[in-house]
Amino acid sequence: MNNADGKAIDFATVAGRWFLGAFFVYSGLEKGLDPASFLKLVRQYDLTQTSFLLNSIAGTLPWFEVFCGALLLAGVAVRGAALTVAGILIPFTAVVWHRALVLQGAHGIPFCAVKFDCGCGMGEEFICHKLLENAGLILLALWMLAGRGRSFSLRFSLFAHPGGTT
Amino acid sequence: MRLKPRPTPEPRRTNIVPSRTPTAAILLEAVIVMAVAVGFAFAVNEMSPRGLKLGRNYFPSVASATNLPPKVLPTDENPPAVPEEKSETAEIDQRIKSKGLQPIDRAEVEHLFHDPRYQQGLVVFIDARDEDHYAEGHIPGAFELDRYHPEKDLAADLVPCQNAEQVVVYCTGGDCEDAEFTALMLRDAGVSNKNLSVYGGGFDEWSASHLPLEQGARNSGLAPVKGQ
Numbered sequence: 275m276n277n278a279d280g281k282a283i284d285f286a287t288v289a290g291r292w293f294l295g296a297f298f299v300y301s302g303l304e305k306g307l308d309p310a311s312f313l314k315l316v317r318q319y320d321l322t323q324t325s326f327l328l329n330s331i332a333g334t335l336p337w338f339e340v341f342c343g344a345l346l347l348a349g350v351a352v353r354g355a356a357l358t359v360a361g362i363l364i365p366f367t368a369v370v371w372h373r374a375l376v377l378q379g380a381h382g383i384p385f386c387a388v389k390f391d392c393g394c395g396m397g398e399e400f401i402c403h404k405l406l407e408n409a410g411l412i413l414l415a416l417w418m419l420a421g422r423g424r425s426f427s428l429r430f431s432l433f434a435h436p437g438g439t440t
Numbered sequence: 441m442r443l444k445p446r447p448t449p450e451p452r453r454t455n456i457v458p459s460r461t462p463t464a465a466i467l468l469e470a471v472i473v474m475a476v477a478v479g480f481a482f483a484v485n486e487m488s489p490r491g492l493k494l495g496r497n498y499f500p501s502v503a504s505a506t507n508l509p510p511k512v513l514p515t516d517e518n519p520p521a522v523p524e525e526k527s528e529t530a531e532i533d534q535r536i537k538s539k540g541l542q543p544i545d546r547a548e549v550e551h552l553f554h555d556p557r558y559q560q561g562l563v564v565f566i567d568a569r570d571e572d573h574y575a576e577g578h579i580p581g582a583f584e585l586d587r588y589h590p591e592k593d594l595a596a597d598l599v600p601c602q603n604a605e606q607v608v609v610y611c612t613g614g615d616c617e618d619a620e621f622t623a624l625m626l627r628d629a630g631v632s633n634k635n636l637s638v639y640g641g642g643f644d645e646w647s648a649s650h651l652p653l654e655q656g657a658r659n660s661g662l663a664p665v666k667g668q
Contacts, residue, residue: 306484306488307490308490308570309485309488309490309491309492309588310490310492310570310586310588313492313498313588314617317499325495325496325497325498325499326494326495329492329493329494329495329496329498330482330494332492333481333482333485333491333492333494334478334481334482334484334485335481336481337477337480337481337484337485338477338478338480338481341476341477341480341481342473342477345473351469351472351473353466353469353470354466354468354469354470354471354472354473355470355473357466357467357469357470357473358470358473358474358477361470361474419466421462431465431469432465432468432469432472433465433468433469
């Protein structure tokens, strides 16, 4: 790979990091500023019957996302934040998929015609669009783990590595 | 002369955890990020005026939303037995009844709105939506009661509710269950169940019927009727 290609990849990685960070800050704020609405959406998934757990998920998950998004935007602990973000997205995507299958079964419509507010902070979306969007975000988060694009970051890693930079 | 051997300078420590592999460092970093993020998230929820009270049961229902039979859309093989609108109304009424509450339809609500007892405070309307929606428009004279933040209005709303012969609670309508949970909250606070009714059509149906609206604070005056 020549130097120009390397720089282009680094630049694209920084842009991807900013996009991912901005996405999480935005969607987290959308939910966090109206936790009651988010609570009702989370309840639809029937994840738990324990009110403390349900309230904890609805009350804290949005701010958890905002925090991780802010780290990505600022370039602090980038790979740790990216791994955390992927760790949120993967189970959440599975839960959304499952909910879509339930709705598909109840309504007797094609899978991609299922449209609902998944509590993702973006309002009602068609499920196939949502799944593709989440797959893209997961891939982007996993790409961040490669450690490229260290420019414009306050502290890329909390720990220095041999031969690496902080 | 014998020279003292110079002490070997310690290698420059650029690595806080030299033995850690990059993978382990990333995992440790993720754990630290998660721990701090969890602390941050709980702190913001606690400090936010809109934050949820983690120990409160916001859905103290007999039947949860998911216990109800899933809504089945009509298809060629499964034609609707009754018109869709009526079937949706019946479904909402059934949901309200399943919580031990009485549903009330738009015609009855409109009748109560024009009933002289409404001006005397013997009929009370409770708007169970949040502050922003209430301010945008509500049934004239309705009291605001956001069940997610009952400390704000419950004490003040309870007296008129207890003195009223009929209390009508509404929220947005349709899938919105806040009116039912607010009615349950009022019941638990001492309002007689026989006086409580839930308007399932809610504010959406009321405003779509071009009925009078009020904006801003309670009793601030009628707003122009939409669509006229």
